[in-house]
Amino acid sequence: MAAIRVASTSFTIRASTSSSSSFSSSCYNFCPSVFTKFGFGLSYAATPLSFSRGKRMAHSITRAALGLTEPKKIDPPKISFSAKEIDLVEWKGDILAVGVTEKDMEKDENLAFKNVILQKLDLHLGGLLSEASSEEDFTGKAGQSTVLRLAGVGLKRVGLIGLGAASARTAYRSLGESVAAAAKTSQASSVGITLASSDGIAAELKPSTASAIATGAILGMFDDNRFKSESKKPALESIDIIGLGTGPEIEKKLKYAKDVCSGIILGKELVNAPANVLTPGVLAEEATRIASEHNDVFTAKILDVEQCKELKMGSYLAVAAASSHPPHFIHLCYKPPGGTIRKKLALVGKGLTFDCGGYNIKTGPGCMIELMKFDMGGSAAVLGAAKALGQIKPDGVEVHFIVAACENMISGSGMRPGDILTASNGKTIEVNNTDAEGRLTLADALIYACNQGAEKIVDLATLTGACIVALGPSIAGVFTTNDDLAEEVFRASENGGEKLWRLPLEETYWESMKSGVADMVNTGGREGGAITAALFLKQFVDEKVQWMHIDMAGPVWNGKKKSATGFGVSTLVEWVLNNSS
Template sequence: MEFQAKTSSPVALRSGFLVLPVFEKGELPAVTAAVDKACGGQISKLIKQGDVEGTLAEVCSLPQLEGCAAQRILLLGFGKKKEAISGDDFDKAIKKAAASVKSSPAKDVAVAIAEVAVKDRDEAWKARHTAKLFGDALYKVNAQKSGNGKVIALKKGFYCCDSKKTSAINSALATGTAIAKGMALCKDLGNLPGNICTPTYLSNEARKLARGNSKLTAKILNEKQMRELKMGSLLSVAAGSDEEAQLIVLEYKGGAKTAKPTVLVGKGITFDSGGISLKPGAAMDEMKYDMCGAASVLGTLKTVVELALPINLVVIVAAAENMPSGRATKPGDIVTSMSGQTIEILNTDAEGRLVLCDALTYAERFKPKAVVDVATLTGACIVALGNHTSGLYSNSDELAQKLFDAGIKAGDKAWHMPLWDEYQKQLDSNFADIANIGTPGAGSVTAACFLSRFTKSYDWAHLDIAGTAWTGGAAKGASGRPVSMLVEYLLQHA
């Protein structure tokens, strides 16, 4: 869905749906009052009758009103007029509007919300989030279904603004649209079943991203090349699978040649059975989502390419399938990582850190200014933070703060968790340099502590998205997180 700025009066704007704000106590913004006047007070009448109260995210859909060019009007509640709402409340309202418009036969929508004040946010932020949230709402999973199902009519959006702000608003709308496209790729990859989305499939998708773009190159390392690099930890995870592991390396050179790149590393376990430490059967199908870290960094790269950001970025995906077989790694086995550190594998279901540690060591060669890894790493993170917030760990408080702020601004939050030396001793092993799981307690923290031992040469952050990468139950599906946060972080550099 493409959005563009519109400076014409909403009253005269021909659109399939016109979204107008309303406030509590019957207070109308000037734009809504103007439409109400042109339509003979029909909106005011509905308010007096109690049909519209203006509470946050309340929606009221109206058929075409005489005097207004739009085919339909959607009244959208934003609470009290005198109070600037939070960014979260703004997002909540826009999501509700997008869902209502999506279910209609309207082919386009015009949004007139300039008079809605959002605390610490400007008009460009509102425009960006409007485009992003409408685009995300239109995402549809149907790749593996026979037939196309219901076709969504909505194709185009207009954001009503002052003529002096047209350029800035169009730029913001383009950014929001590009973020939605990156989230869509993340969802597409995450939602695919493990028999289709294999490590090789991810490699092919990476090549597609790079095709025809002189600023972007793709390099795929196979298992033979990884053995030559002594990536014994990563290869130990793939040992039980017939699918060959892949290390995917994408380099985007949009900045100055001398500028150090940011590196994003994604966990790409395309299916996680747990290996010899087999998972319970219930909901094991959701382990196709164990590559959502990889999906999110690829989605982020898609947005960066769409926007042609003037930055240097490296994306590394450690892709493998974790399966049990006669060749599979066993609990008690000891492997040697690319860094030279030996690892005692006490649980083969703690495999994400085993592929990531070699990818993080490989990242050193790019002399990065910062490295961020993204992984559905631990169920313990869900215990700690639930399904609303990603876990954030870092060896740099400055980097952690930047990611935290980016998450707040993007509406894709993470919480800064401890990474203290006291936790490191839980990873002690009698037989190797480090165990791949810690003693009971603080499982998400000790997983991050494990990764921190491979990141001493650069500023690094780890995002544990086990609770935020997908939704289970009847609404099962990938969430597209944390693409929005990562893009917001990278925009700071651009």
């Protein structure tokens, strides 16, 4: 087998202070025969790393490392939203969609709707709604929908979308997604969305309801077709949200929905991008581009191998040692435009752009090695949140976005089972499983975050299969010793429409993590694997810092759709905003 040549460069990147989105870099090029020795005995032949210049969309990932695969440039959905208070029968457009609960679908003895809005709309349509709902047994259950084609009434189609027994934020987001699906099927350009029971929603909740609907519609219209040879561009241009009020507050919430969705879409694109396209260097470039596009509030620092060595990041560098793509330690710093800082936060994301497991290589059914491009889902959530917050620009809070990006591969210079690593806080780790690599990279990332003066740290990682076994594919596991922080993040997740479940940090389980020759091992066996992983991370966080670990191995990926979910972005943005007030 041919030897693997590993590239390394020394460079520092900072966001430009001008309005240009290009950035400056300092690259030191070495003769290929020169070797850089790591402190733990790894050697690399150095070659230069090149960056493309000029403004590009954040989702247009740079050229592939191999396979000749270059993603097409696609634009995310560009939909204009308007909040309106008009009579439904006067609205004109391609699709009028009405969200209905099961109660809204109740009828009297004459099979006429009891709901006033449905009654009026049905009368305008000559009884088509009541007739169709009876024939199709449409009762308003969540997931149900019926769309009718019309003629001569100013509408091309009218649809009823089921919300279930009760309305909630997730139901309203699903309403937006269902309308988007109908719009894509019919190639509609203009859509109106309303609720049959909008009068029952408290006035202060109507802007948030409109925001949830808009979020669902934007994400529902998004298809990641960058790697498909053919794709159809959606026709939807405008959505009118009817009956939920008008004015500055609802307009603000609709803009917020657009900003957060831009971050979610970036997160999806980063996770969907294959490892031959999204390398650690490309992930660093994407991060730097975020800072360049919002250089009034962001600075970017990308640490190379030598700089990480100076910081004694032996745990992180050991994981990166076998890959032909050098590691890139990413640090974005957000500072509010007003200059007043009341709280300092850090968001840390696991950034394994591919994980083969190392010498404990992933084998057998269920190992999911073919999906290990999603092992950087934590970093995608962190960078997606950075993009959204760069547009929202909250006051009063400084935020550090930190990613130790690398690949976990196999070569003669790679980390071996039995090796002892030294993290940047001096603690030593005996590697008893090279496939438990994410926690090794996060160890040095968490130490770095503490050194930035962060008062609160949230890390996100696709860390353990054990968490998927415990909570399934839709719920992330949460670990923290701080009840106040738990309350903050859970409140943010409810507003963001994402599911979290708190699991215990059982200290007695630490016994299984002790080593006979080092301070600790990096895995503690099959039982309670998600808990022992969190306990491992806890060793690298300052006791004075409020810290939370989110294991998002399940919800990072939608198995049915075979694509990324963008999980984590909504919760992180909400949490930062709640800390900014």
